[in-house]
Amino acid sequence: MEAGFSSNAATPAPAGSQDLIGTVSAISSSLMNEVSKVIIGKNENLRRVTVGILSNGN
Numbered sequence: 001m002e003a004g005f006s007s008n009a010a011t012p013a014p015a016g017s018q019d020l021i022g023t024v025s026a027i028s029s030s031l032m033n034e035v036s037k038v039i040i041g042k043n044e045n046l047r048r049v050t051v052g053i054l055s056n057g058n
Helices: 015-035 043-054
Strands: none
């Protein structure tokens, strides 16, 4: 480990987080499936745009 950083790998996520992760995953998969029907062959770009949208550009 580097100075000032600690490993959070052993810390379990709160129960509500797992539900949120599942919901966001389902929404992003659905969005990708629908948009990829119109924009063909640009899956990596679509993934990046989806991540940007879901993270509010951060």
